[in-house]
Amino acid sequence: MAMIREKRLPQLHLALPVPSRAAAQDLAVIARRTNPAATKASTPSALSSQFRLADFDKLAVLGRGNGGTVYKARHRETCALYALKVQHYGDPAAAAEADVLSRTASPFVVRCHSVLPADASGDVALLLELVDGGSLDSIRSRRGAFAEAALAEVAAQALSGLAYLHARRIVHLDIKPANLLVSTAGDVKVADFGIAKVLARAGDQCTSYAGTSAYMSPERFDPEAHGGHYDPYAADVWSLGVTLLELFMGRYPLLPAGQQPTWPALMCAVCFGEPPVLPDGAASPELRGFIAACLQKDYRSRASVAELLAHPFVAGREVAASKRALRKLVADASSSL
Incomplete structure (x- = not known):
């Protein structure tokens, strides 16, 4: 019976389909909401300039998943440490996660400082607090x-x-x-x-x-x-x-x-x-x-x-x-x- 049901259920670990142009636009809207430096000189974190992927040094890989990699990263100007979750542009998980985290501010939920705009490779990233003990x-x-x-x-x-x-x-x-x-x-x-x-x-x-x-x-x-x-x-x-x-x-x-x-x-x-x-x-x-x-x-x-x-x-x-x-x-x- 389990095997019969298996054939009718969707595969649980397949990559999600590439989103529509609207989904990609949604990510850009969220990036503007969580990264005011993209439009004006104020940010929700200690950084004073617009965040870009190029401003960070990737120090170590903290984890990998479908569609992206999480790095321990250091901001070159301030030396502040973050978790940098780099995701392929167009991955709907990036827009979904950015949307959820832009709605939260709790000591029991990992903090998202900003959504970094796409770099030359087309990748985007979530700039997250670094939780130093790991998973x-x-x-x-x-x-x-x-x-x-x-x-x-x-x-x-x-x-x-x-x-x-x-x-x-x-x-x-x-x-x-x-x-x-x-x-x-x-x-x-x-x-x-x-x-x-x-x-x-x-x-x-x-x-x-x-x-x-x-x-x-x-x-x-x-x-x-x-x-x-x-x-x-x-x-x-x-x-x-x-x-x-x-x-x-x-x-x-x-x-x-x-x-x-x-x-x-x-x-x-x-x-x-x-x-x-x-x-x-x-x-x-x-x-x-x-x-x-x-x-x-x-x-x-x-x-x-x-x-x-x-x-x-x-x-x-x-x-x-x-x-x-x-x-x-x-x-x-x-x-x-």
Whole structure:
């Protein structure tokens, strides 16, 4: 049955189609909105002149994805450090992400300082704050499973980011360890809004199935069983639950250790399998209850972001100790480089 459904579903990792001329024009409008220096002498950041790609030295590659590369970059005049997300001109993800980030100003969401205009190669770039600890995925790969205290802090801050976004009718649709960044100060920020959506109304549902299949909720993975649409807010909660469970277990949690995450295997695990049960002694009752509230198969039974923020695993944590545990984890991961 999974294989039959697979043929009817769109491929989840194919590049998106090249946008129309209007989409490219939208990116130019956003660039003017987020980079006033392009039209007048004022900017939202410390830089005093018009931002151009040529003004930055690329120091290191921080990550690569479909359609672009993220660099650690230094502004030549001020020596200020940034994350420079260079994307191919015409990629609709660039316009989508720039549009979302131009609407946000939260300590729990990565900040976009400006959209840089196209250079001679036709590339455009988002000038983002540099989150110096890297992604939670990179920390997990270097340091293994997260302790509960650090995980509770990650949960609290990621949920605060989602609460901020959802209150503005922004749904992320690709929450995963690689898209949550953390600073050496222990600040967690939601990042990578390439497939995020801004909904017209708070109660709107989604029909978009782009994203990372391993973190998709059952209703996103198997749209035919759910009428072809889904509640995107609940979908973000499922993805966060899988993310936190992965950080706690130190590996992707919905498949047996060592099994390749093929499309059919993920389909069976997400849509028809049961989430792993954390045994007594391996996790606190609070963590087990929190994960169970996130990973309800029926999205109508899934906890909301507000309910999860009030859950004992988050609301009952000792904040100072949790923050210290997260900072130590980040420091240990940095020292292992």
